[in-house]
Amino acid sequence: MGTPQTPAAPKMGTLMNLNRVLVPSNKAQASLSVAVRVRPTLKSEQQAAGSSSSKRDIIRVMDGKIVVVLDPDEAKDYLDQVQNRTKEKRYTFDVAYDTQARNSDVYMGSIQELAAGVTKGLNGTVFAYGSTGSGKTHTMVGTPADPGLMVLSLGQIFREKAGNVDAGEEFTVTCSYLEVYNEVIYDLLVRSSGPLELREDPDAGVCVAGLKHITVTSAAEIMGLLEEGNRRRKTDSTDANAASSRSHAVLEIVVRRWPRNQYRANMLIGKLTLVDLAGSERAAETNNAGQKLRDGANINKSLLALANCINALGKQQKTGVAYVPYRNSKLTR
Numbered sequence: 001m002g003t004p005q006t007p008a009a010p011k012m013g014t015l016m017n018l019n020r021v022l023v024p025s026n027k028a029q030a031s032l033s034v035a036v037r038v039r040p041t042l043k044s045e046q047q048a049a050g051s052s053s054s055k056r057d058i059i060r061v062m063d064g065k066i067v068v069v070l071d072p073d074e075a076k077d078y079l080d081q082v083q084n085r086t087k088e089k090r091y092t093f094d095v096a097y098d099t100q101a102r103n104s105d106v107y108m109g110s111i112q113e114l115a116a117g118v119t120k121g122l123n124g125t126v127f128a129y130g131s132t133g134s135g136k137t138h139t140m141v142g143t144p145a146d147p148g149l150m151v152l153s154l155g156q157i158f159r160e161k162a163g164n165v166d167a168g169e170e171f172t173v174t175c176s177y178l179e180v181y182n183e184v185i186y187d188l189l190v191r192s193s194g195p196l197e198l199r200e201d202p203d204a205g206v207c208v209a210g211l212k213h214i215t216v217t218s219a220a221e222i223m224g225l226l227e228e229g230n231r232r233r234k235t236d237s238t239d240a241n242a243a244s245s246r247s248h249a250v251l252e253i254v255v256r257r258w259p260r261n262q263y264r265a266n267m268l269i270g271k272l273t274l275v276d277l278a279g280s281e282r283a284a285e286t287n288n289a290g291q292k293l294r295d296g297a298n299i300n301k302s303l304l305a306l307a308n309c310i311n312a313l314g315k316q317q318k319t320g321v322a323y324v325p326y327r328n329s330k331l332t333r
């Protein structure tokens with residue numbers, strides 16, 4: 001969703017929680033929910049806006065799901081307001097988080113149930129989507145003081161293991177972490193990864209050939225690996241974000257669970273995919289040129305392909321049939 005052009009306006013990012021529940025027939029049930037998070041105005045933005053009162057925060061969150069974007073023009077007179085000529089806009093989402101929310105609040109409100117379901121053989125995907133600088137990496141990756149959804153989800157999976165998996169069960173967690181940069185896939189878990197190819201496997205479907213899958217035994221273990229991976233990620237400084245991600249990062253967590261001493265045919269497999277998308281960009285806002293401008297165009301193109309797939313999935317959910325154009329970009333494949 002677009003952001004208003006007032007410099008001091010807090011930015012919004014969207015978390016799309018695409019929860020695909022696998023049932024033991026080919027009649028899969030899926031549900032899609034959208035949460036929006038408003039990030040606080042940064043000090044640098046406050047300074048750029050100066051002390052002018054027209055540069056106030058214009059986004060409000062109401063009832064935990066309505067986002068009101070106030071008319072940036074405070075001076076609008078009463079007649080304009082009663083004649084409904086105000087540019088105030090209201091949007092309703094499944095959930096909305098205000099500037100006070102921490103990553104843990106977003107996690108508890110929107111992701112916890114999904115992450116717990118993965119240990120019971122369910123699949124889920126979480127996308128952080130929003131314009132550049134809106135707080136996607138902050139939400140998905142976070143900091144040691146405020147860990148993001150990737151770390152919190154892994155923590156949950158290991159807590160489920162400790163609390164709900166009995167001694168007679170085998171339980172393994174594997175992770176892979178890749179980035180899609182300008183339609184090329186790189187492994188973030190290996191030092192200086194070369195480009196990787198997508199292959200179609202008759203059993204496993206689309207997979208990335210040569211991608212490293214590591215077995216993890218604790219959430220703390222993955223924290224270090226994620227930090228390393230994030231340092232390898234392609235970032236650049238733009239006028240809209242000093243450390244802007246130029247690639248989409250995809251963390252895939254696969255949980256396998258089966259009764260010990262039994263055939264693996266009884267294995268439950270759950271997969272949680274957490275995607276920190278690169279930000280959609282307006283060239284005028286980022287002031288990019290050359291390679292950075294080309295990166296931005298590629299980012300926007302793959303985000304459009306993703307939006308088309310999500311729209312088609314929504315239609316499929318409503319009408320039962322719709323062609324989903326997964327093949328239009330590496331991200332959606």
Ligand SMILES: Nc1ncnc2c1ncn2[C@@H]1O[C@H](COP(=O)(O)OP(=O)(O)OP(=O)(O)O)[C@@H](O)[C@H]1O
Pocket residue numbers: 013038039040042101130131132133134135136137138139241243244245246277278279280
């Ligand atoms: N909820 C928040 N609270 C405090 N600071 C935040 C919050 N969200 C984002 N920020 C800060 O805003 C800046 C931009 O955030 P971030 O890099 O996560 O944006 P992004 O959406 O990932 O951008 P891009 O698409 O360009 O990579 C960072 O300095 C980050 O620390």
